[in-house]
Structure formats: structure tokens, C-alpha cells
Amino acid sequence: MIPFNKPYLTGKETHYIYDAVHSGKISGNGKYTKLCHAYFEERYGFKKCLLTTSCTDALEMCALLINIQPGDEVILPSYTFVSTANAFALRGAKLVFADSDSSNPNIDAAALTELITPATKAIVVVHYAGVACDMEAIMSVAEAHNLFVIEDAAHSIESFYKSRPLGGIGHLSTFSFHETKNIISGEGGMLVINDDALIGRAEIIWEKGTNRSAFFRGEVDKYSWVDIGSSFLPSEVISAFLFAQLENLEEIQSERIRIWQRYYDAFNEQEHLRQRLPNIPEHATNNAHMFYLLCDSA
Numbered sequence: 001m002i003p004f005n006k007p008y009l010t011g012k013e014t015h016y017i018y019d020a021v022h023s024g025k026i027s028g029n030g031k032y033t034k035l036c037h038a039y040f041e042e043r044y045g046f047k048k049c050l051l052t053t054s055c056t057d058a059l060e061m062c063a064l065l066i067n068i069q070p071g072d073e074v075i076l077p078s079y080t081f082v083s084t085a086n087a088f089a090l091r092g093a094k095l096v097f098a099d100s101d102s103s104n105p106n107i108d109a110a111a112l113t114e115l116i117t118p119a120t121k122a123i124v125v126v127h128y129a130g131v132a133c134d135m136e137a138i139m140s141v142a143e144a145h146n147l148f149v150i151e152d153a154a155h156s157i158e159s160f161y162k163s164r165p166l167g168g169i170g171h172l173s174t175f176s177f178h179e180t181k182n183i184i185s186g187e188g189g190m191l192v193i194n195d196d197a198l199i200g201r202a203e204i205i206w207e208k209g210t211n212r213s214a215f216f217r218g219e220v221d222k223y224s225w226v227d228i229g230s231s232f233l234p235s236e237v238i239s240a241f242l243f244a245q246l247e248n249l250e251e252i253q254s255e256r257i258r259i260w261q262r263y264y265d266a267f268n269e270q271e272h273l274r275q276r277l278p279n280i281p282e283h284a285t286n287n288a289h290m291f292y293l294l295c296d297s298a
């Protein structure tokens with residue numbers, strides 16, 4: 001049997017975890033969390049990154065950050081994982097599902113306009129298998145109707161839309177480091193805030209509704225409860241694991257792409273399977289997150 005997924009370990013994970021455990025600071029937002037944030041901000045130019053305990057948590061932060069209220073409508077792809085929907089359903093949003101493009105599993109940008117009503121607040125897109133949605137078309141529909149765009153980039157590390165890193169285009173984006181992803185920490189995720197206006201409140205929601213992050217930077221002389229929030233930050237044990245993976249990102253990616261290509265070439269030799277192979281549009285790159293074949297419905 002071919003397993004669905006095999007977690008890849010670089011060898012440094014336990015070394016960094018040992019270091020975190022013996023540093024005397026094991027809770028969140030310590031040395032390894034900051035190293036991971038800096039890595040993403042420097043490599044991809046993301047404005048602000050906040051590690052979370054999962055991509056699901058990061059999506060829930062998005063719903064809080066854009067103030068989803070009961071009755072607000074959120075457009076999302078009908079073909080996705082449950083977390084894309086749950087995060088907004090939890091805040092009472094009405095979910096409006098958009099169909100896939102005819103040539104790949106991503107949301108069909110041309111179908112968005114007719115789904116927009118006066119109650120629409122956001123469009124959530126998923127770059128399925130790490131292959132970019134048509135972001136120019138999506139951003140222009142959103143701009144015309146004054147809507148937030150959230151990229152569910154759970155699959156999308158090290159993948160690009162016309163040379164722009166996925167996760168860096170919408171107002172907010174979310175990544176997953178679950179064991180099945182390219183870069184892992186067991187469970188784990190990240191919120192990326194590209195809209196300056198949302199950065200301050202994101203830090204507060206991340207830290208249980210307090211301004212503790214500002215306190216640690218010496219900006220206030222005590223911290224207090226200033227908004228709603230929850231406990232979204234991972235411990236240093238998880239961040240230490242993640243940092244070991246990030247240091248090996250290029251090696252992990254080249255191995256995944258090699259294996260993906262092997263599947264592609266082998267299936268491509270079978271004429272009856274050729275139509276069922278993944279289609280990577282010209283605007284997108286392939287980060288080899290997943291290999292899929294298109295099946296008949298039913």
C-alpha cells in the first residue's frame with residue numbers, strides 16, 4: 001500500500017525542542033516563534049505573521065477580525081476542507097458556496113459576482129493543492145464590492161501567483177502545518193495580515209483579547225483586557241519543531257517536486273488517464289502539495 005502521507009523529519013526538530021524546553025521559556029511568543037515569524041516575513045515579504053495552533057484557528061481569527069456577525073454572508077468554494085466553512089459558521093455567517101472552475105478544483109472567479117448581495121462581507125478562496133486561484137480577477141471583484149478577501153493558503157507554502165507568494169495577496173491569509181502538509185509541526189498554523197488596519201487587533205485577539213504583545217514590547221506599562229479574543233498562539237515546543245522544518249524548506253520542496261513529477265510522468269504515459277491529470281494554469285506554480293486524479297462524479 002502507498003500511504004496517504006509520510007511525515008518528513010529533518011533531524012533538527014528534537015534538538016530545537018530540547019533547546020526550547022531547557023531555555024526556561026516554553027509558552028508562546030518566545031525565541032522560536034519569533035524566528036518563524038521573521039522567516040516568513042523576510043522570505044515572502046508578508047507584513048505581519050502570527051503562528052497559531054492550527055490553520056482552523058487562524059481562520060477563526062479571520063472571522064473575528066473582520067467582525068462577522070449573524071446574517072453576514074461569506075462566499076467560499078464548495079470544494080474545500082470543513083475548516084474553511086466552520087470558522088465563519090461559528091460566528092453565525094450564512095455560507096454561500098461557489099462552484100469550481102471547469103479546468104481545476106479552484107473557485108470559479110467568473111461565478112462570484114452573481115453570488116454577491118448587500119449582506120456579503122468576504123470572499124474566502126482556497127488554493128487547492130497549492131495551485132493559485134485567479135487572484136487578479138478575485139481581488140478586482142472584491143474591490144468593486146468593498147469585500148474582504150481571505151486566502152485559505154493551508155496547502156500553499158512556497159507557491160506563487162504571477163511571482164507573488166500565495167498568502168500575500170488577500171487582506172488576510174491562513175497556513176497549515178498539520179502533519180499532512182509540506183512543512184509540518186504536528187498540528188500548527190499561521191495567520192498572515194496583509195492589511196495594515198487589521199494588524200493591531202490581530203495581535204490582541206491572538207493573546208486572549210489583551211494587549212500583552214504591546215506590553216512585552218514596552219509600549220504600555222501594564223497589560224489588560226481590551227477586546228474579545230482567545231488562546232491562539234502555539235507553545236515554543238511547536239514553534240521549535242516548525243523552525244527546524246523551515247530551515248530545510250528548499251530541500252523538502254525539491255524532493256516533493258521530484259516525487260510529484262514521477263507520478264505525473266507515469267500517469268501521462270497512459271492515454272486514458274491524461275485528461276484526469278492536475279492542470280496547473282499559466283498564472284500558477286506547483287508546490288507539489290498533493291497529487292490528485294480527476295474522477296467521474298458518483
Ligand SMILES: Cc1ncc(COP(=O)(O)O)c(C=O)c1O
Nearest residue numbers: 054055056081083154176178189
Ligand atoms: C483547505 C484547508 N483549509 C484548512 C485546513 C485546516 O488545517 P488545520 O488542520 O491546520 O487546522 C485544511 C486541512 O487540511 C485544509 O485542507
